[in-house]
Amino acid sequence: MRTFFALSLLIVVSFTAFAQETQFSIAALPKGLSKNANSVLLDEKIEIDITQNDRRIFKNYRAVMVLNKKGNSKVDAYAHYDDDAKVKDIEAWVYDAMGNELEHFKKRDFKDISASDGISIYNDDRVLYLDYTPTTYPYTLVFESVTQSNTTAHIPSWFPLGGYATATKNSEFTVKFHPTNKPRILKKNLEGFDISVSETPEAFICSAKNLKAVQYEEYSPSYRAILPHVKFALNNFYLKGVPGHGKDWKEFGAWMDRTLLSDVSDLSPATIARAKQLVAGETTHIGKAKKIYEYLQNKVRYISVQIGIGGWKPMLAEDVDKLSYGDCKALTNYTKALLDVVGVPSYYTVLYAGDEEVDLEPNFAGIQGNHVILGVPDGEDIIWLECTSQDTPFGYGGNFSDDRDVLIVTPEGGKIVHTKAYTFKENVEQRSATIKITPSGAVQADFKGTYTGLAYDDKYRLSNLDADDLEKQYKNRWAHINGFTITKKALDNNRDNIQFTETLSLDMPSYCSSIGNDLLFGLNVFSQTVTVPPRFSNRKQKLKIAEGFTERDSLTINIHEALSIDSLPEAVSIENKFGSYSFSVTEISENTIQYKRTFILKKGVFPATDYKKYRAFLRTVSKLDQSKILLKQNT
Numbered sequence: 001m002r003t004f005f006a007l008s009l010l011i012v013v014s015f016t017a018f019a020q021e022t023q024f025s026i027a028a029l030p031k032g033l034s035k036n037a038n039s040v041l042l043d044e045k046i047e048i049d050i051t052q053n054d055r056r057i058f059k060n061y062r063a064v065m066v067l068n069k070k071g072n073s074k075v076d077a078y079a080h081y082d083d084d085a086k087v088k089d090i091e092a093w094v095y096d097a098m099g100n101e102l103e104h105f106k107k108r109d110f111k112d113i114s115a116s117d118g119i120s121i122y123n124d125d126r127v128l129y130l131d132y133t134p135t136t137y138p139y140t141l142v143f144e145s146v147t148q149s150n151t152t153a154h155i156p157s158w159f160p161l162g163g164y165a166t167a168t169k170n171s172e173f174t175v176k177f178h179p180t181n182k183p184r185i186l187k188k189n190l191e192g193f194d195i196s197v198s199e200t201p202e203a204f205i206c207s208a209k210n211l212k213a214v215q216y217e218e219y220s221p222s223y224r225a226i227l228p229h230v231k232f233a234l235n236n237f238y239l240k241g242v243p244g245h246g247k248d249w250k251e252f253g254a255w256m257d258r259t260l261l262s263d264v265s266d267l268s269p270a271t272i273a274r275a276k277q278l279v280a281g282e283t284t285h286i287g288k289a290k291k292i293y294e295y296l297q298n299k300v301r302y303i304s305v306q307i308g309i310g311g312w313k314p315m316l317a318e319d320v321d322k323l324s325y326g327d328c329k330a331l332t333n334y335t336k337a338l339l340d341v342v343g344v345p346s347y348y349t350v351l352y353a354g355d356e357e358v359d360l361e362p363n364f365a366g367i368q369g370n371h372v373i374l375g376v377p378d379g380e381d382i383i384w385l386e387c388t389s390q391d392t393p394f395g396y397g398g399n400f401s402d403d404r405d406v407l408i409v410t411p412e413g414g415k416i417v418h419t420k421a422y423t424f425k426e427n428v429e430q431r432s433a434t435i436k437i438t439p440s441g442a443v444q445a446d447f448k449g450t451y452t453g454l455a456y457d458d459k460y461r462l463s464n465l466d467a468d469d470l471e472k473q474y475k476n477r478w479a480h481i482n483g484f485t486i487t488k489k490a491l492d493n494n495r496d497n498i499q500f501t502e503t504l505s506l507d508m509p510s511y512c513s514s515i516g517n518d519l520l521f522g523l524n525v526f527s528q529t530v531t532v533p534p535r536f537s538n539r540k541q542k543l544k545i546a547e548g549f550t551e552r553d554s555l556t557i558n559i560h561e562a563l564s565i566d567s568l569p570e571a572v573s574i575e576n577k578f579g580s581y582s583f584s585v586t587e588i589s590e591n592t593i594q595y596k597r598t599f600i601l602k603k604g605v606f607p608a609t610d611y612k613k614y615r616a617f618l619r620t621v622s623k624l625d626q627s628k629i630l631l632k633q634n635t
Contacts, residue, residue, distance in 0.1 A: 025098050026097045029042075029169075035213065037212075038165045039067060039165075039166045039167075042064065044160075047176065051176055053237065055150060056150075056152045058146070060146075064141050066140070067137060075130075075141045075143065077092050077129060077132070077143040078110075078128060078130065079129075080147075081126055084149055084151055085148070085149035085151070086149075087146075088147060091143075093141070095139065103132075110130055111130075114126055153234070153367045154367040155231075160211055160229075161208075161213075165216055173205075173207070176203045177203065177234075183233060184364065190228045195208045196208075221542060221544045249407060249414040252366070254414065256312075256348075256409050260314070265340065271321050288339070289376045293394050298390075303325045303327060304327050315330035317337040328372045328387065331387040332374045332385075347408035348372065350409075351369050351419070353370060353401050354370075355399050373387065383395045393495040396498050399422075402419055403420070406418070406419055422548075423453075423548060424600055426454075427455050427549040428549070428552070430450040430552050431526050431553045432553070434558070435556065436558045437560055441521075443525070445506045447504045455549060463493045470489075474504075478526065481511060485507045487505045487506065487507055491503075511525070512631070518566075518630060519563065523585060542605055543605070543606040543607070544605050545603050551597070552597070553596065555594065555596075556588070558592050561591055563631040563633060574617070576617060577610070579600040580600045581598070
C-alpha cells in the first residue's frame, strides 16, 4: 500500500513538474495548428497498465488550449468512478493566453455528481468533473488524474484527434500488459497522419505529432469513421471482478450467455401460465411474439439501471415482472424469458443505438455497444424488437437501430449480423390536399399526409403530444406559411401497418403575396423543406447521404372565378446518381389545376468531388420548390 502511494505521488509530482516546464503561451503554438481549430491538444500523456488481468491503472495528463467557446467541450476534465473504480488523484490548472497560471484546482474543487441519465433509479456510477467557466480566450487547461479499477474488459481507445475542429501538437498513449495476455489491437485511419504505433514485449506505444484540425463539412461521415484511432481488447479480462474470455465474437457471446444471461431468466409459475394463456390460439412464432410484445408494452416502463457487472448484467426477469420496470437489458431479457416459455426462440442483441449508424467492429470482439434489443428469427430474417418503448410498433426499430452491425447472442455463441436497412422506396412521405384560393389571396386547404418507413419515425409521436406542443410542431414544420390556423385535425397511428396519417384543415389568410392587384401563389404549399448546404471550395471529406426517402405531393388547386391564371410553368424532370426530382402543373378544368411533385433522395457515400454536383442538385430542387404562378384579378 505504501509502495503504491509513493509511486502515485511520484507520478503526480513528475506530471506537475512537466506541466510547469511546458509553454502554454499562444505565441508558442506552432503555425498551422490553429487553422480550422476551436481547440488544440498541446500535450497528452496517457498510460494504461493492465499487467494484471483484474486491475487497470489509468494515468491521464492533458493540456488543452481552448481558442474559442466552441472548444470548451474538449477539455475533458473529469473522471468516472463507482464501487469498482477509484479516483486516486485528480487536479487541474488554468493558464492565460501568455502562459501565466490563473487557477489551481484540487480534488475538493471538482464537482461530484451521479453519472445518471436523469431517469435512473439504480445507478452506482459517479463522475468528478471540473465546472470551469472561462472569462477570456484563449486559455489552457491542464488536467491530471489517476484512477484504478478491477475491470479490464474495457480498454479506452486512443483518439489523437478528438473530433472535428481540434488539432493536436503531441499525444502519447501507452498500454502496458503482461506478455501472457497481450491485447489485440485494431488500427484505423492512420494513413496520412504523423502517427506511429510501436510494440515491445510488454507494451504498445502510440504517438502523434502536429496533427492539424479536420474541418467539419456538411454531409460528412462521423468523425469516428474518418479520424485516426487505435482500439485494444484483451482475450482474458475481468468485468467488475468477474473473469471473462473472448478472442472473437463467438467466444465473447458464449461468455455473455454463460455468465451474464444464464441465471436471470426464471419466471414464476403464475407468469408462465399467463404467458401461455396470452398466446393460446396463435400457431406461428411471430403471432406469439406479437402477443408477448403487446403484453410487455402494456405492463412495463423503461428506467435506467447501471448497477451489477459493469452495467452489463440484466436484472432478474422475476424482479422485472414484480416491479414492472427495467432498463434495456432487463426489459429485453424479460421479453426473451416470456418468449422462451411459449416456445419462441429469440436473440439478446447488443448494438450501438442512435440516429448515427455505428457498427460493432465485426472482426474485433470486446466490450462495445450502448444498447440492447431483441431479435426474433423469422426464416432467413430477424424481426427486431425495441423493448424499452411503450409505443413503438412490433418489428420497428426506426433510425435508432437500423442498418448497422450488431451482436446476437445465440446458444452457439455470438454472431455479428446486420439490422434492417430502410430504402428510399420504404421511407415515403405522401401528401395530398384540396386547396381553395380566394380573391383576397387567402387559402383554405384540406390536407392529408401519410408516412411510412423512417418517415413514420419522424411523425408517429405527434399523436402523443398535447395541443400546445402539437401546434408548435406544425408551426415549425410550415414556418414558411405566415399566420395559418389548423381548424380540424385527426391523427391516426396505425401500428399494425406501421403507417401514420394526419388529416388537417387549414386556413392561411395571408398565403398569397400581392403584386399590385394581382397575386402570387406558391405551388408547393406543404413541402418546402430542402436546404442548400454551404459551398466548399476544396472539399476534403466524402459525401454521405445518411437516409434515402421519397416525397410525393399531389395538390388540387381551385382558383376563385374572380381570378385567372397568367401562365403555367413547364414540367421539370431531373435524374442523377443522388436521386430524382420532378414536378408538373396541369389544368384539370377551368380555374382548377393539379400540382404534382416527386423528390427521391438515395442513401449512399460518394467521393468528395461529387459534393459540388450534389449541392447544385439541392439548389435546383430548392429553387423549383419555390415556383409560383401569377393570378390576375378579372376586371
